[in-house]
Amino acid sequence: MQPKIAIEIVNSLKEAGIDFVATLTEANLHNLVMALEKDPAIHHVPVTREEEGVGICAGAYLGGKRPAIVMMNAGFLLSSNALATVCIQPGIPILMLIGHSGGMGEENPSHATIGMLTEPVLQALQIMYERVGHVEEIRPAIQEAQTLARSSRRPTALLLVKEALR
Amino acid sequence: MKRFDCLKAIAPHFQDELVVTNLGGVRHEWYAARPHPGNYHLQNLGLTSSVGLGLALALPHRNVVVFDGDGSLLLNLGSLATIANQHPRNFIYIVFDNSCYESSRGAPTATAGLTDLAAIARGAGFANAISTQNVEEFEAGFLQALKNSDLHFILAKVEPGAGKVPPAPLDSVENKYSFVRYIEKTEKIEILVSPPSRASEIQEK
Numbered sequence: 294m295q296p297k298i299a300i301e302i303v304n305s306l307k308e309a310g311i312d313f314v315a316t317l318t319e320a321n322l323h324n325l326v327m328a329l330e331k332d333p334a335i336h337h338v339p340v341t342r343e344e345e346g347v348g349i350c351a352g353a354y355l356g357g358k359r360p361a362i363v364m365m366n367a368g369f370l371l372s373s374n375a376l377a378t379v380c381i382q383p384g385i386p387i388l389m390l391i392g393h394s395g396g397m398g399e400e401n402p403s404h405a406t407i408g409m410l411t412e413p414v415l416q417a418l419q420i421m422y423e424r425v426g427h428v429e430e431i432r433p434a435i436q437e438a439q440t441l442a443r444s445s446r447r448p449t450a451l452l453l454v455k456e457a458l459r
Numbered sequence: 460m461k462r463f464d465c466l467k468a469i470a471p472h473f474q475d476e477l478v479v480t481n482l483g484g485v486r487h488e489w490y491a492a493r494p495h496p497g498n499y500h501l502q503n504l505g506l507t508s509s510v511g512l513g514l515a516l517a518l519p520h521r522n523v524v525v526f527d528g529d530g531s532l533l534l535n536l537g538s539l540a541t542i543a544n545q546h547p548r549n550f551i552y553i554v555f556d557n558s559c560y561e562s563s564r565g566a567p568t569a570t571a572g573l574t575d576l577a578a579i580a581r582g583a584g585f586a587n588a589i590s591t592q593n594v595e596e597f598e599a600g601f602l603q604a605l606k607n608s609d610l611h612f613i614l615a616k617v618e619p620g621a622g623k624v625p626p627a628p629l630d631s632v633e634n635k636y637s638f639v640r641y642i643e644k645t646e647k648i649e650i651l652v653s654p655p656s657r658a659s660e661i662q663e664k
Binding site: 313336338339340342344345346347348349350351352353355356357358374375378379382383384385443444446 | 479499501502503505506507508509510511512513514515516517518521535537538540541545631632634635638639642643646648650651652654
């Protein structure tokens with residue numbers, strides 16, 4: 294991810310009221326994770342496994358924070374049970390920024406499989422999402438995804454596709 | 460010792476502490492021992508420690524006490540590393556270790572073998588991690604943790620078996636709303652947003 298995209302995401306999160314972010318890093322998310330760590334307006338919690346981040350964000354919401362989680366799509370697939378039982382069932386919103394590996398041009402076979410499964414699993418969980426790639430799309434997408442998360446009291450997701458991650 | 464006896468011993472010491480319980484029998488016992496709007500009964504195994512951490516970080520001036528089990532913590536051992544590194548001083552993490560999957564008909568967990576969860580907590584970075592064998596030790600450990608105002612891990616080695624209590628009546632959606640409303644009221648913050656009425660737009664025309 295280019296530094297200017299990382300900065301745009303951090304600023305957009307803050308503008309949308311996000312003040313608490315759990316992350317699990319990956320090469321393409323590195324600049325974003327480092328920018329979140331540096332920002333004093335955001336409580337950043339690096340986690341060891343993505344579903345742990347879902348739990349931490351849910352607890353932070355119950356305590357009045359406005360949480361988001363940053364992870365790759367492999368971590369999202371790992372988090373399905375956590376999202377269902379901790380967020381969707383009681384009605385707890387989390388904004389999810391999911392780096393989307395896989396898709397056209399993918400060379401790694403396991404990433405290709407994860408990529409194919411990501412949107413069907415989002416749909417199966419009835420999580421509203423949008424694909425975001427270009428820098429000018431980021432700010433309105435984050436604002437709207439956060440508005441929907443809070444009004445619907447459910448997780449929402451933005452899939453950061455390769456144009457955003459490169 | 461029995462888990463319910465531990466809970467009954469410490470319940471009188473609670474004031475406005477917030478509590479997170481896991482999906483197992485402990486939630487019914489705790490509801491019986493201390494029914495309170497500051498109890499959050501998580502409908503999940505594994506993430507009790509993580510939800511407690513998020514709550515403790517969000518409200519650093521409120522004590523957060525988590526009641527978990529050995530099977531649940533074993534699902535999420537990495538959370539010990541995250542909690543230790545975040546080091547919330549208002550967080551007391553209690554694990555009732557009965558060495559079995561009690562809610563799943565009792566097959567042994569790893570702690571029935573060689574695994575020591577208090578040692579794992581110390582290795583993860585908890586400076587205060589104790590293992591207790593009887594109710595007096597457990598209650599003393601809890602009171603010390605309250606007094607210290609620091610991150611604590613308390614392992615309670617208990618025998619399997621649930622207290623004779625009625626099921627906690629709270630539906631999880633109801634519990635979420637009542638907990639959030641309680642936090643809003645006691646912290647004077649707004650968590651649940653309501654859309655503004657559009658009626659005023661018509662009057663202004």
